Amino acid sequence: MTARLAGALVFLCALRAAADGSDAARKYFSDVTLVDQNGKSVRFYSDLLKGKVVVINSFFGTCTSVCPPVTQKLVQIQNALGDRFGKEVFFLSLTVDPVHDTPARLKQYADKYHAKPGWSFLTGKKEDIEWALYRVGQYSAEKNDHSTVLVVGNEPKQYWKKLFSLAKTEELVKLVTAVADSS
Amino acid sequence: MPAWSWTALLAGAVLASSRSEQRGKQIYLRGTSPSGREITASLGDSAGLPAASLACGGCHGLDGQGKPEGGIVPPNVTWDSLTKPYGHRHPDGREHPAYTEQSLRRAITMGIDPAGNALGVAMPKYAMSAQDAADLVAYLKRIGKEREPGLTNRAIRIGAIVPGEGPLEDAGREIQALLEAYFEELNAQARIHDRRVEIRFLRDPGGPLSPKLERFLGGEGIFALLDARALGADQELARRAEAEEVPLVVPLATFPEADAGASRHVFYLLSGLKDQGRALVEFAVRKLDDAKPRVAIVHPQSGSFSDVVRAMEEQCRLAGCSSTIEVGYPSGGFVAATVAEALQKDGSQVVCFLGSGRELQSLMAETQASSPAPTFMVAGALTGRDVFDAPAGSASRIFAAYPMLPSDRTSEGLEQLQALVRKKRLTLRHLPLQVAANGAARILVEALRRSGRDVSREKLLAELEGLYEFDTGLLPPVTFGPNLRVGAPGAYVVAVDRARRRFVPVSGWIAPK
Numbered sequence: 001m002t003a004r005l006a007g008a009l010v011f012l013c014a015l016r017a018a019a020d021g022s023d024a025a026r027k028y029f030s031d032v033t034l035v036d037q038n039g040k041s042v043r044f045y046s047d048l049l050k051g052k053v054v055v056i057n058s059f060f061g062t063c064t065s066v067c068p069p070v071t072q073k074l075v076q077i078q079n080a081l082g083d084r085f086g087k088e089v090f091f092l093s094l095t096v097d098p099v100h101d102t103p104a105r106l107k108q109y110a111d112k113y114h115a116k117p118g119w120s121f122l123t124g125k126k127e128d129i130e131w132a133l134y135r136v137g138q139y140s141a142e143k144n145d146h147s148t149v150l151v152v153g154n155e156p157k158q159y160w161k162k163l164f165s166l167a168k169t170e171e172l173v174k175l176v177t178a179v180a181d182s183s
Numbered sequence: 184m185p186a187w188s189w190t191a192l193l194a195g196a197v198l199a200s201s202r203s204e205q206r207g208k209q210i211y212l213r214g215t216s217p218s219g220r221e222i223t224a225s226l227g228d229s230a231g232l233p234a235a236s237l238a239c240g241g242c243h244g245l246d247g248q249g250k251p252e253g254g255i256v257p258p259n260v261t262w263d264s265l266t267k268p269y270g271h272r273h274p275d276g277r278e279h280p281a282y283t284e285q286s287l288r289r290a291i292t293m294g295i296d297p298a299g300n301a302l303g304v305a306m307p308k309y310a311m312s313a314q315d316a317a318d319l320v321a322y323l324k325r326i327g328k329e330r331e332p333g334l335t336n337r338a339i340r341i342g343a344i345v346p347g348e349g350p351l352e353d354a355g356r357e358i359q360a361l362l363e364a365y366f367e368e369l370n371a372q373a374r375i376h377d378r379r380v381e382i383r384f385l386r387d388p389g390g391p392l393s394p395k396l397e398r399f400l401g402g403e404g405i406f407a408l409l410d411a412r413a414l415g416a417d418q419e420l421a422r423r424a425e426a427e428e429v430p431l432v433v434p435l436a437t438f439p440e441a442d443a444g445a446s447r448h449v450f451y452l453l454s455g456l457k458d459q460g461r462a463l464v465e466f467a468v469r470k471l472d473d474a475k476p477r478v479a480i481v482h483p484q485s486g487s488f489s490d491v492v493r494a495m496e497e498q499c500r501l502a503g504c505s506s507t508i509e510v511g512y513p514s515g516g517f518v519a520a521t522v523a524e525a526l527q528k529d530g531s532q533v534v535c536f537l538g539s540g541r542e543l544q545s546l547m548a549e550t551q552a553s554s555p556a557p558t559f560m561v562a563g564a565l566t567g568r569d570v571f572d573a574p575a576g577s578a579s580r581i582f583a584a585y586p587m588l589p590s591d592r593t594s595e596g597l598e599q600l601q602a603l604v605r606k607k608r609l610t611l612r613h614l615p616l617q618v619a620a621n622g623a624a625r626i627l628v629e630a631l632r633r634s635g636r637d638v639s640r641e642k643l644l645a646e647l648e649g650l651y652e653f654d655t656g657l658l659p660p661v662t663f664g665p666n667l668r669v670g671a672p673g674a675y676v677v678a679v680d681r682a683r684r685r686f687v688p689v690s691g692w693i694a695p696k
Contacts, residue, residue: 064241066253069226069305072237099665112236148253166255166304168227 022050025155029135032128034094037106037121044132048120049155053089053180056151057165058138060097061109066148070165071113073172074150078116080173086118089180094133096146098123137162152179206315207322212245214238216315224307237307239319245641247326255305261327271296275303287323288316331640332429333406339638340381341366341627342405343620344420346412347386354613358411358620359384364607365624375628376636387412396423405429407643409627410436411620414564421449430643432627434619434658435586437564438487441669450647452623452661452670453586456488456562460495460535462674462693463560463584467533468502470676470690471558475505479531479557481522481538481546484511488537495535498695504533517542523549526557535560540569547577556580563677563686571684578681584674587658588688592618596656622658626670629653659692 031043042048057074059067074093078085085091095101101109106121115121123129133139140146152175153160159182163175206217214234216222223231242257244250249257256274258264265287270280279298282290286297294301294308311319333340343362346355362382370379385399399405400423407430410420414437421440424431431449433439439451454462467476478499482488492509499507510525512518517538523546526534534550534557536543543559543566550556551574561570563583570581592600600621604611611617630646631638650670652660661670673694677686 063252064238065250065257066242066255066305068236068241069307070253072226072232102666144250144252146253148255166227 025158026050030131032124032131034122034124034129034132035103037103037110039103042120042122044135048090048092048122049153051156053154054092054152055089055176056092056094056136056138056153057149058094058096058133058140058146060095060143060146061101061105062097063143063146070148073165073169074119075113075115076169077173077176078119080169081176084177084180086116089118089176091115091119093119093121094129094136094138095121095123096129096133096138096140096143098126098129152176154179154182157182203318203321204325205322207318207320207325210239210311210315210319211322211326212238212240216311217318218312218314220312220315222309222311222315224309226307227304231310234307234309234311242305245639247323255303257305258303260323262324263327265323273303277303284320287320291319292316331406332400332404334404334638336378338379338381339375339406339631340383340403341407341409342383342385342399343409343411344385344387344392345620347388349389351413351616354413354616355386357610357613358617360607360609361603361611361617361621362409362411362624364603364609365621368603368606369628375631376638380628392417392419393423396420400427400429406640407431407627407631409620409623410434411616411623413616421446424448428640430640430647432623432647434623435564435616438490439669441667441672446668448644449668450626450663450670451668452626452658453619454669454672454674455586456491456537456564457494458669458672458694459562459564459584459586459674460491460537461498461695462676463535463562463582464495464498464504465502465693465695466582466584466676466690467535467558467560468499468504471533475503476532477506477508477530478504478533478535479508479510479526479529480535481510481512481526482536483514483517483538485514491537501695512538517545519545519549522546523553526550527553531557533558533560537562537565540566540572543581544569544573547581548574551577558582560584560676568684570679571681573679573681575681578679581679582676582689583679583686584676585686586671586674587615587619588675588677590688591657591659593654593656596654599656618657622655625655625657626650626653626661 026045029045029049031045033041034044035041057070059070074091078091081089101123103123106123110121130139136151138147148165150163150165152163159179161175161179163172209215209217210222214222214237222234224234224237225231242250243260247261248259265282268281270278272278277300279296279300282297290296290302291309292311294306296302345358346352366380366382383405385395408424410431410433413435425446425448428448433449434452436451436455439455440446480492480495482492496507508529510522512522536559543561547559558580561581561583563585566583570583573581630643630650633646634642648663648665650661650663652662654660659671663670673692675688675692676690678689680687
């Protein structure tokens, strides 16, 4: 619990650091290399976060319990966002099990849920994906302890929120839209 | 009414309820109805989705106790827990009296507990027929009390598939005798956490295995399978093991499926043609005189070979061959002259040959006059002992890959085998097959031991998956992993001593990345 609290504090402090501008943000989030479901290598900050509105969650492909409902929720948010999805708002699903979740399996997972362009399922070297998870407050030592919180951020506005992923869909959509529209 | 008819009636009643439980089990574990009717799950305010992706067992677990994850703690849904007379108080403060069959059906379909409260946010509402709901409740009364197939307090039942009628019938008998002796000895000595191993045999006469396998698995119940055939675990068996969720250990297979995503329950000990082919290419490039040879891959045109050819081409690229061509020929329609012409035209220096021993002989005779004559890389499993009948003077240009060699056998491993042979008066006329089967049995026993007294198929899978450089004393060391289902993915390369009709090892273990 203490570790989790510490993690949350680091996250909040860091968000303040991010407010100093994009250099500081890049330094904080880092440009570790992740690999998406299409096998493409991407830089965490520069390619996935910079200048974007993002919804970030952690999951793993072989999880049978809480991940399917959370992914369903994301599908509902994706559909409710209509044209804004993939243009203004992007989803980043980070695996907590990079050993099992190869890009090919993430592709299958993405297809199963009819994920649209703009939704990246991310894996990578264990140390890289764990660093990315840690930097958004989603790291857990044991994969079954992964978070069910969605981290929603408007990177250029430096505005971030945490939402409980299984809340009512309409509430989630309202809050994601509010983050996207924040000025 | 005579006594016998009461018995018959009772038996009928038990049978009927167990069928309902069986149907309920499918709904619980897979989220699908045996009737074929759709079951949908809706989460909170959302529209219904097929329940297959939100099956009960995913969260509440195989044993019904609930698997906490991500801060969500799914309640224990065993009947004893649901019907506690003093009711429940959940961590979020929600309270309700004990469940009844009726209130449980209502909870599943309408999402409210016996006190009328909404259930936890992660619990979907399921739309299913009255029959399906009744079946599911019948299963929930049983969950946590059932045993896995083939497992009792005193014994654990292993099924072994051995060659039946045909050319390998004698080998089948010898493999069976060795496995029987091995487990008899185990039972007489250590056992596995005080359980005996009962071994049952299925003789495979060739042809479709499914109907026989169904009876075999369904009959007494089999906890895990060992495939001791020479070319084990064809896709039919692997798919069956996957569908029935039976752990399956396979020592020898031609086309093993390395990806655990496709067959989580199947563990291949030794490499198939794909890894052997990679090792051959690696050997040809790194060990032979020509540093960057022109390589040809000659193969029958059949679907199963295409992955092998792809893997070899990739290895050629990685190892730095100067060129690679592919020469396919119709299965059973090998014409040596045509293939030889293609090789001649390309100027191939190394020929990776995936045909039979006879086909190899005729191709070698045809290419003997070429200058320089190509070197042939073959898989021992395909060419067998026919390589000893290669045209005189050309045997030195053949190298064969084998997934194991006698040098893998340690003195301790051999001693145990020989002690068994002496004690039980066994014969070892089919040594490689027997060694492979015995090695597989040793691996299965090791993983069962590590699974503990409270063993389950899931635990056995986890323990097999955790084996690292495990040495059976008979086979190359075996390592599995979450994404690794071929235990020793490499091969040895041997040369052919035609005069003495024997193989001479010319490489160490080659395991290309």
